[in-house]
Amino acid sequence: MHFYIVRHGQSFVNLPGWEGDWDAGLTELGQHQARAVAGWLADRVPDAAALYASTMRRARETMQSISAAYGMAPTFDDRLREIGNNRLDHTAWSADEMPTEYSEYWASERPFSNVTPSHELGETHVHFRSRVGSFLEETARRHPDQAVVVVAHGGVVEIALDHIFDVGLFRRTETWTENTGVTHIEYLEPKPRRERWRLHRHNRTDHLAQQSAQTKSALEDQI
Numbered sequence: 233m234h235f236y237i238v239r240h241g242q243s244f245v246n247l248p249g250w251e252g253d254w255d256a257g258l259t260e261l262g263q264h265q266a267r268a269v270a271g272w273l274a275d276r277v278p279d280a281a282a283l284y285a286s287t288m289r290r291a292r293e294t295m296q297s298i299s300a301a302y303g304m305a306p307t308f309d310d311r312l313r314e315i316g317n318n319r320l321d322h323t324a325w326s327a328d329e330m331p332t333e334y335s336e337y338w339a340s341e342r343p344f345s346n347v348t349p350s351h352e353l354g355e356t357h358v359h360f361r362s363r364v365g366s367f368l369e370e371t372a373r374r375h376p377d378q379a380v381v382v383v384a385h386g387g388v389v390e391i392a393l394d395h396i397f398d399v400g401l402f403r404r405t406e407t408w409t410e411n412t413g414v415t416h417i418e419y420l421e422p423k424p425r426r427e428r429w430r431l432h433r434h435n436r437t438d439h440l441a442q443q444s445a446q447t448k449s450a451l452e453d454q455i
Contacts, residue, residue: 233372233375233376233377233378233379233380233418233419234277234378234379234380234416234417234418234419234432235368235371235372235379235380235382235392235415235416235417235418235419236273236277236280236379236380236381236382236414236415236416237382237383237384237388237389237392237414237415237416237417238269238273238294238298238381238382238383238384238412238413238414238415239383239384239385239386239389239409239410239411239412239413240258240262240266240286240288240290240291240293240294240383240384240385240411240412241258241259241261241262241263241264241265241266241269241290241293241294241411241412242258242259242261242262242265242411243256243257243258243259243262243289243290243411244256244257244258244259245290246259246262246411247259254317254330254331254332255288255289255290255317255327255330256289256290257289257290257292257293258290258293258294262290262293262294262411263293263297264443265294265411265412265439265440265443266293266294266296266297266298266412267297268412268439268440268442268443269294269297269298269412269414269439270297270298270300270301271301271439272414272438272439272442273298273301273302273381273414274298274301274302277379277381279378279379280302280304280378280379280380280381281375281378281379281380282304282307282375282378282380282381283295283298283299283302283304283305283306283307283380283381283382283383284306284307284308284309284312284367284371284380284381284382284383285306285307285308285309285312285382285383285384286308286309286310286312286313286314286383286384286385286388287308287309287310287312287313287324288313288314288317288385290385291312291383291384291385292308294383294412295383298381298383302381306383309367310322310323310324311363311364311366311367312364312367312382312383312384312385312388313385313388314384314385314386314387314388315339315347315355315357315360315385315387315388315391316331316334316339316347316348316354316355316360317330317331318355318359318360318363319351319353319354319355320353320354320355320356320359321353322355322359322362322363325351329351331348331350331351331354333348333350334347334348335347335348335349339356339357339360340357340401340402340403341402342357343356343357343358343401343402344356344357344358345357347360357401358401360387360391361391361394361395361401364388364391364392364395365391365392365395368392368395368396368419372419376421386408386409389407389409389413389415389434390406390407390409392415392417393407393415393417393431393434396417396428396429396431397429397431407434408435409434409435410435410437410440412437412439412440413434413435413436413437414433414435414436414437414439415431415433415434415435415436416431416432416433416434416436417429417430417431417432418430418431418432
């Protein structure tokens, strides 16, 4: 089966110096990006069997455009939230419990340490990998020979790649994903002497180039 994992569009959280709500939604640019990736996906993966998304606002707003393009209701899953936004048991913090500060150390530097120390029951890098890995494995079993579209976060994309490549807990390489970058991975039917996962593409952003060209053309038509 095939996963098309999309990082959300640009959020206010992504802006330099942002100190507001850490569950903020999309900027105007992020909304444009979401519409662009929605059309791109519906055109190239028209037979998607299901849509999944993180329950965080920036992912929900990105999924709105994708859901409209497919005419299909999404399933929201707390396991797809960004690192630090869940408890040890993988459940999401309520709105008034949301962490506002993260640890000074990088999660993969100290994978067994709480990434939100001000919250006693905050998750670690290991817990984060566990919840994303469980989503991937469970969803692969649920949709054999099908394709699904997933909207999540940069950290989720990165930890999903750690899972499929079986990267050790002390990661040595950062994997970057742009806003609405698409990562395509495939779960293969288990066979002797064959790998289980296949990476087809990472951080594909064709739709953003098309969007820029369309915007430029529209401005030229006004001259």
